[in-house]
Amino acid sequence: MSDGLQRLRSALERLNLRDNIVFVHSSWAALSHLGESWKPVIELLCRAVGGGGTLVMPAYPMRALSQTHLELHPFFDCRRTPSQAGLLSEIFRRLSQVRRSLHPTHSVAAWGARAAELTTGHEHSPTPFDESSPFQKMYEGEAMVLNLGVRRMTFRHLADHLIQDELPHSVYADQAIRVRLIDAMGVEKWMEARGHNPLVTCNHEVVLDLMRREGAKMPPRPAHRMGGNGAGTLCQEVDGILLESIPVRPYVELYHRCYREGKLQFFLRNGAQAR
Numbered sequence: 001m002s003d004g005l006q007r008l009r010s011a012l013e014r015l016n017l018r019d020n021i022v023f024v025h026s027s028w029a030a031l032s033h034l035g036e037s038w039k040p041v042i043e044l045l046c047r048a049v050g051g052g053g054t055l056v057m058p059a060y061p062m063r064a065l066s067q068t069h070l071e072l073h074p075f076f077d078c079r080r081t082p083s084q085a086g087l088l089s090e091i092f093r094r095l096s097q098v099r100r101s102l103h104p105t106h107s108v109a110a111w112g113a114r115a116a117e118l119t120t121g122h123e124h125s126p127t128p129f130d131e132s133s134p135f136q137k138m139y140e141g142e143a144m145v146l147n148l149g150v151r152r153m154t155f156r157h158l159a160d161h162l163i164q165d166e167l168p169h170s171v172y173a174d175q176a177i178r179v180r181l182i183d184a185m186g187v188e189k190w191m192e193a194r195g196h197n198p199l200v201t202c203n204h205e206v207v208l209d210l211m212r213r214e215g216a217k218m219p220p221r222p223a224h225r226m227g228g229n230g231a232g233t234l235c236q237e238v239d240g241i242l243l244e245s246i247p248v249r250p251y252v253e254l255y256h257r258c259y260r261e262g263k264l265q266f267f268l269r270n271g272a273q274a275r
Helices: 003-015 028-034 038-049 066-072 087-094 115-119 134-140 155-162 205-217 248-260
Strands: 021-026 054-058 075-077 108-112 144-148 177-182 188-193 200-202 234-238 241-247 266-268
Touching: 003 028, 003 038, 003 234, 003 241, 021 028, 021 038, 021 087, 028 038, 028 087, 028 241, 038 054, 038 087, 038 108, 054 087, 054 115, 066 177, 087 108, 108 115, 115 134, 134 155, 134 248, 144 248, 155 248, 205 248, 241 248
Parallel strands: 021 054, 021 144, 075 177
Antiparallel strands: 054 108, 144 241, 177 188, 200 266, 234 241
8 A cells, every 4th residue: 555545544534434424526636646546545435434334426427517418418327327526436336336326417326334225216306306315315314525635515405405495596497307217227217307407506615614614613413423523524635635524414504504694695697696
């Protein structure tokens, strides 16, 4: 094991991810600075969550906004449609013990104790973050987000979904698209799916910025569910690679608080405020 990989292992151990559900966003451009191939990095992540944990990665097939993707590509093959969420996620979703959820825009790949539970039934989600989705299951399971060399937060979409009746705009596009699916066994299925409202965006970074500043003030939670310190985010750097762990449920709760306090604002993509 290289010195860089040893330092990454020590950093992951400090985050105390064992037996947790860990959702990983990654940048191979950043991780390649370790001088290792993908295999020992994935093995290290699997060891970090342990046999009782579950490693999850996005396996999104999109290069465009989700509704645009559905309109242009109303087809998804769970076995062959590549992930566009980074090289590590594409390699991970191909591994024999990894399961992939059946969804045309927000598929995820998972390995470990709860992989089958998390990935089953996503084809029953006409909107990608509803009650049948892996994202709701991860939220309920006190999951952690782990950013490796990149800053991402998919769960902002779950936060929107949960308060969609309060928002001044539709979270999802009006038009449903009929999509042909091929599952892991090669069986053809069909579903009606809607992507996110392509007209609206928001200043969602304000939530993580506040979470980083106020982490110590957030309600304490069990250490094994919170990356070891019970509150907020944990950030560190290994060989120039950012590692950041973010507890999902407190993030969603803070997102809702920011919206209700007027700190989170939504805008039309032309720059006007959404109302």
